[in-house]
Amino acid sequence: MSVVGIDLGFQGCYVAVARAGGIETIANEYSDRCTPSCISFGPKNRSIGAAAKSQVISNAKNTVQGFKRFHGRAFSDPFVQTEKANLAYELVQLPTGSAGIKVMYMEEERNFTVEQIMGMLLTKLKETAENALKKPVLDCVVSVPCFYTDAERRSVMDATQIAGLNCLKLINETTAVALAYGIYKQDLPALEEKPRNVVFVDMGHSAYQVSVCAFNKGKLKVLATAFDATLGGRKFDEMLVGYFCEEFGKKYKLDIKTKIRPLLRLHQECEKLKKLMSANASDLPMNIECFMNDIDVSGTMNRSEFLEMCDGLLARVEPPLRSVLEQAKLKKEDIYAVEIIGGATRIPAVKEKISKFFGKEISTTLNADEAVARGCALQCAILSPAFKVREFSITDLVPYPISLRWNSPAEEGISDCEVFPKNHPAPFSKVLTFYRKEPFTLEAYYSSPKELPYPDPAIAHFLVQKVTPQTDGSSSKVKVKVRVNIHGIFSVSSASLVEVHKSDENEEPMETDQHAKEEEKMQIDQEEQQKTEEQQQAQTENKTESEEMETSQADSKDKKVDQPPQAKKAKVKTTTVDLPIENQLVWQIGKDMLNLYIENEGKMIMQDKLEKERNDAKNAVEEYVYDMRDKLCGIYEKFVCEDDRNSFTLKLEDTENWLYEDGEDQPKQVYIDKLTELKVRDCPLSETFISHRGVHLLQHKLVLLLFAVVCTPEHWVCCRAKCPTSGKLLFPCSPWHPVYWRSQGTCNMSGALAHAPGVCTTPFFLFFVFVFVCFFCIGSFL
Structure with missing residues (x-):
């Protein structure tokens, strides 16, 4: 069973796997651990990752990058419209209202959803993991x-x-x-001791995130999070791009923003310049040849000027740091350490801002690029039954408050209730009780729209079906279980109706709430809260009982309303019936459409595979032409006559010309047939070369054998004698010495017509060796 963690970054992705007793970040086919989040579409296939990155400028309109933030967003979303102006490719509105990506693929215009594009990138990362693990990859985090x-x-x-x-x-x-930080720590405080509070600051290419976590031995609890969803490394790049666009416009009279390719080149150069300024405070040059209209441009920038331009961005670093402490109700003195990750945290001014706010040196013990992927792999190992991992519980939180709204017949209006407040532990389940006579709808939404980096606060509508009144016409008790699951997704996981069956036995008073006055309102069941705040699942989310933390403590009072007054009733027996729930999600791809996307992805994978095989077959022909041409002038030279060599060389040249002309775009089988034709021509030559090479090897072994069997110790002594002046061995004139055999050209059959096949084949020489050995062995015995 594979254990894989995937860090989906805005600019690049990392894949970590658990193997050999540890976590390893694996490299792609380019020996690079970072795979660019980039997909390029061509007339024959797709290029994904590093291969696509190289086509950003040459195939700008069909190369997709920076799509991570378009997940779950409509085309009319203000964020999408803002980003659209900065993209080289085209965004379009799909029939569902979501943002789609328009490209030319397989010589036709295609519209892809963001989910399809991300699926393509995940397919590439999956392939990278499978190549490293040498087995199929299915489960991941x-x-x-x-x-x-x-x-x-x-x-x-x-x-x-x-x-x-x-x-x-x-x-x-x-x-x-x-x-990734806490699981390896051996000095964490015990469970009964005060936890160790650590702040984690992550500033990547597109976003800035901060969290504060409490650590105890074998336990992690996220206390609070804060963020700036638009502050990242690319904002600093854009400041440089804007500066040089203005400077080059004045200096060279170029309107860069009207041309996409020069603008993309400028973005790449500005990113390089930013990285250089992180390590150098002096003036740094930037030179771009043939930048636009065949004009070479150049400029300079230093760190002080750069920081002055970025004052507004640097001022946005502190608010999330302050917010996370306020939410967690902690002081700066309560923080044990501040860990930073993300590429943008390498900017010295960002480090200085963070360090100055907390009044302590920041820690860089984590890998700034790979820490997220390693944490994902660790989480996957914890969830996987194939690995035994140190016990470590993780309690996350709900980042935004979630409320439910429903139609209340008793009040003839809309009622609502905040089910999960902000920073509520997650995953978490709650059971809500309603009194209804007919099906009803629950509307889930975010309570604080102003806090959302998303325009629509609605989550979903859940229709609880097949609700019927009791036999006496009273309202039925309906229990609804709501949950924020392991993925951080809200859902109504189940609903059940409590049926009351009367019996003819002695009457008993039925427990009711004396404070209830009206019908058909909600109650929250108060059940015992688990002592441990989260229990990790080993298999799947379907086994939810080990993860649930019910809503309230055992001693708290039930909030029961809208029940009929207490009365004497017959003894009753209750049964529960599961109710179907119809989900009307604000954002969810339908099953039929999802299956269609899966099928299309399979077809595109097959097309990529076929195109790769075709290119490999073509490259094999080209490689053979170059290799054979070198051999004809090298190791094969004395094994082929002049006429044959000239004829074969001419054939190779014709093949090479064909590859760059008529053979530029041929089916795979054509290249295979061409290679077979060349190898048939080469076959006799190769056999002759291999045969003669075998002769020489066997000849050498034979001489050594004869020397070991026949020669006397005196011959060995003579062999070791050296000339006092030159230091070389003094070889005897005895015919038994191996050097004598070699120097006299014994079995020197390669000298006569080496290029003629069959002159000295290996079977013939083996027979010769056998006779020769027998002769000398018999002679030695006699």
Whole structure:
């Protein structure tokens, strides 16, 4: 069973696997651990990862990157419209209202959803993991930003299914980092002691996230999170791009922003310049040849000027740090350490801001690029039964408050209730009780829309069906179980109706709430809260009982309302009936459409495979032409006559010309037939060369054998005698010495017509060897 953790980054992705007793970040086919989040579409196939990155400029309109933040968003979303102006490829509105990506693929115009694009990237990462593990990969843990909403998380889950992956958990990036930090610590305080509070700061290419976590031995609890969803390394790049666009416009009269390719080149150069300024405070040059209109451009920048331009961005570093402490109700003195990760934290000014706020040196013990992927792999190992991992419980949180709204017949209006407040532990389940005579709908939404980095606060509508009144016409008791699951996704997991059956036995008073006055309102069942705040699942989320933390303590009073007054009733027997629930999610791909996307992805994978095989067959022909040409002038030279060599060389030249002309785009079988034709021509020559090479090897072994069997000790002494002046061996004139045999050209059959086949074949020489050995052995015996 595979254990794989995937860090889906805005700019690049990392894959970590558990093997050989540890966690290893694996490299792709380019020996690079970072796989660019980039997909390029061509007339024959797709290029994904590093191969696509090289086509960003040459195939700009069909190369997709920076799509991570489009998950679960409509085309009309203000964020999408803002990003659209900065993209080289085209965004379009799909029939569902979501944002789609328009490209030219297989010589036709295609519209892909964000889930399909992410599925393609996950397919590549899956392939990378399979190549490293040498076995199929199915189960994985995928990271998402801590501020992702329900719709965005569902979108990522759909993408994993398109890629053929079974996502065991969507883990927040900050939580994955905390896991990678805490699981190896041996000096954590005991469970009964005060926890160790650690702040994790992650500033990547597109977003800025902060979390504070409490650690005890074998336990991690996320106390609070804060973020700036648009502050990242690319914002600093954009400041440089804007500066040089203005400078080059004045200096060279170039309007760079109207041309996409020069703008993309400038982005790449500015990113390189930013990285250089992190290590150098002096003036740094930037030179770009043939930048635009065949004009070479150049400019300079230093760190002080750069920081002055970025004052506004640096001012946004502190608010999330302050917010996370306020939410967790901690002081700066309560923080044990501040760990930073993410590429943008390498900017000296960002480090200085963080260090100055907390009044202590920041810690860099974690790998800034790979920590998230390693945490994902650790989480996957914890969930996998194939690995035995040190016991370590993880309690995450709900980043935004979630409420339920329903139609209340008793009040003739809408009622609502906040089910999960902000920073509530997760995963978590609650049981709600309603009194109804007919089916009803629950509307889930985020209570604080202003806190969301997402325009729509709605989550879903859940229709509880087949609700019927009791036999006496009274309202039925309906228990609804709501849950924020292991992925951080809200759902109504089950609903059940309690049926009351009267018996003819002695009457007993039935317990009711004396404070209840009206019918058909909600109650929250108060059940015993588990002592441990989270129990990790070993298999799948379906076994939820080990993870649930019910809503309230055992001693708290039930909030029961809307029940009829207490009365004497006959003894009753209750049964529960499961009720069907119809989910009307704000964002979810339908099953039929999802299956279609999975089928299309399979077809594209097969097309990529066929194109790769075709290119490999073509490259094999080209490689053979070059290799054979070198051999004809090298090791094969004395084994082929002049006429044959010239004829074969001419054939190779014709093949090479054909490859670059008519053979540029041929089916795979054509290349295979061409290679077979060349090898048939080469076969006699290769056999002759191999035969003669075998003769020389056997000849050498034969001489050594004869020397060992026939020669006397005196011959050995003579062999070791050296010339006092030159230091060389003094070889005897005895015919038994091996050097004598070699120097006299014994069995020197290669000298006569070496290029003629069959002159001295290996079977003939083996027979010769046999006779020769027998002769000398008999002579020695006699």
